[in-house]
Amino acid sequence: MTSMPHLRDHLPFDHPLSPRDGFPHLPFLARMLVHYRADDLWQEDTRHLPASMAALRRKARVFAERYLIPASADIDLAPHPAIGQCHPKAHEILVEAGRQGWLSYFLPPPLGAMDWGRVSHAPVMQCCLVVEEFTRACGGLMLLLSAHHLGVMPLLLSGSPGVLLKFVRPIYQRCQRGDPHLVAFAITEPGAGSDAEDGHGAARYRPGVVATPVPGGYRLKGRKCFISGGDLAQSITVFAALQGEGMESWTCFYVDAGSPGFSVVRTEQKMGMRASGAAELEFNDVFVPDDRIIGGLRHGWALNRATLNASRMPVASMGVGFARAATEAAIDFARSCTLGGKPLLEYQDVQLHLATMVAETRAIRAMVWQEARHAWRPRQLRASACKFHATDRAQKVCEMAMDLMGDRASLHENRVEKIFRDVRLTRIFEGTNQINRLSLIEDWQGELLSGPSGPFVTGV
Template sequence: MRQEALDGFVAVTDPLSTRTAFPRLNPLSRRIVGYTPKQLWERDTDRLPRPLAALRRRAREFADRVIAPVALELDLAPQPPLTEVHPLMREVLSRAGREGFMSDMVLPPPFGTAIVMTEHHPVWALAVKVEEFARACGGLMLNLMVPALGQCPILFSGDPNAIRRFLIPAFKEVKAGELHPFSFAITEPTAGSDVEEGHGAERYSPGTVARRVPGGWRLTGRKRFIGAADLSKTICVFAALEGEGMQSWTVFVVQPPTPGFVPLRKEHKMGMRASGTAEFELRDVFVPESHVVGGLRNGWALNRATLNVSRIPVAAMGVGFARAALEAALDFACTTTLAGKPLVDYQEIQLMLADMIAETAAIRGMVWDQARTFIPTQAAASMTKLYCTDHALNVCNTAMDLIGNHSVLHANRVEKAFRDARLPIIFEGTNQINRLAVIEDIQEEVLAKCRP
């Protein structure tokens, strides 16, 4: 039999409940203070512009129907050999493509599947979708989102020929259910954060180099920790020009299989295990002049612009993981008894749940506030990423404390959310690098105060 009220609270029908007290006010007062109770998810969705609310509902339905049922199995499954895809993963990617979730970055129909009314909020739309997918599975979410990261340098180049040549044919493939992964390749075996921060890049000796040859360029070097790199059909490879430093970084589009492109290994990760993260080597790979995107020596600008956009959806990953942990903790508290009554009737549990709800709502609010801007600044993107991912892990920690011994069980999903939540604190620039990026972006203001 359902309880009328949790321990420590009056029933919603009690005269002292706001549910009963507010309706007794006069009509004008009710319009000012009255409200209809809604579930947390519905309340948040109602805050969105109508097209984004519809996207959120569609993404949640897809996550519940397609992603969540295979999430735990793919999290435990060994990574397939290089260049191979797990059958369940292939099915998820194919269905996501057919339903328009992998061609909706910017281009509207007939070229892509972007919602026309959200064209002024592409980052917000991406963040809304990422949260829903991350809540179901971090690894599957990452495989679904990595292509958008790889597409960004091409989009941001502003080159209509590059968009027509590289993106539109790929979107046609994915809308037909075929796989066309994109990758964004900046990280090198000897440089992670160095290639995401100007001061470090100034001192770094590039490991991936492009040498001019008749008709184009020859690329030599290695890239590591690259999402879906062994599967990608289109990779934006950032390379320095021979004899020059990082300021010469240029974007070269490599389309495997091509001679000299060699996938080396997949990483075995603690979290987001369903996603493939690979290292590859470029052994004198020829890239025609037509595959240089954005012009020579503009790669650094395209890299930073991409990160300014991608770091806000990375923050949304944290929101999704926090929500997954919160929902699991709430289910556990409602279905587990102690001393003859549900855990949720204990005030200590109620306080923990309230903290998790508040913290999740706060980081979602920060993501949505910063994402509504068409062009995110570096400071806004970096502070959103570092704050939300740090606090998402706090929520996962609290959920594990609440669930106790059961939290380490794979079937509970909380330990998976915890493992998944630890990774975005590291990638897209460690949160320490993101803290420095905040200061870098406001250094004129800081210098003006220090040196009048």
């Protein structure tokens, strides 16, 4: 008999046939090769990261557990807010997130809050670590915090020190003072969802938001829709075509939400991620001065695609966070729910189910980390592959969690149904997963069409 806790149909660790019992008794050199310390998987993975990145991951988890988890359910259940209103708990989180640097971590001091110890690591990888932790806690609040970074991204990628000093620094400084200045990223138009994210579609699309030159700047006219965080943003990176020209003239304008002619005309009632608004924005001859053109005239399309390349890996990381949250909820359920006098965890089919969920979650995380680690200049193919695969698989993991929990999965208080509603969005935004598959091929076509044909030629 053993005194060690163990599952009924598995050997306890102190059983003579358990490898956990055998490894420590092997010779020293053999022990060096095979004997491992079994620890919490999250702790192990974190330890394997470079120290500064491990610290970031731990810090993000602490923030998420302290601030996001307690507010998540209430905000999700709250009535749809009026335009411009922010749930008080969400506002508190924004303030605290700003103070702690979660709204300004893409640049080191004196501009932003990125720890100098992390400047040698790709910001996209840093973002992926943070996004996974925030997503695990609450998809909606994660998006509330992350949409801001998407809005700032064109400013960061503009390559202009002047833009960083003139626009990004004050945004980041206000956030760090606890007076969050949120920025939104506006590309999608009522007549074009995927056309704003796909070159082939854009080539045939007639732009909906048009910039007309006037003395000292441009006047924007038109509408953008489904803009995450657009309802609360103080400024917006808006992509518009120049009057009389097509999508090739797309230009990024940095618009102050206080500008005359700008209004939020609608916020959507979404299936999930309800803590973050999706807004329809109207530009009615909004004047934008010349110095708020970001990245130069007619460089907007490239800047848009670069922004998407940078953001799609973090979206993949949302998938990881959702899959992880669903798996954790399922594990908790399997441990606490009993049937026939024993926990579900004792049943072999439940063990098979959980094992698959854990493996799926870890597989997509491995993919995201593999790509994001080197994503100093994120490649479209890699970013899109991560995005569509991780989010597709994450939804599958969430479905598995629901199947395991049965009718209890449908109750809001058990979290998984919310996770499912939230994860569903990740397969749609930042380009639908169909568009991302085509985006992978678009970027890959050079290799696919060049060189000799035959097996073993194209690297995968």
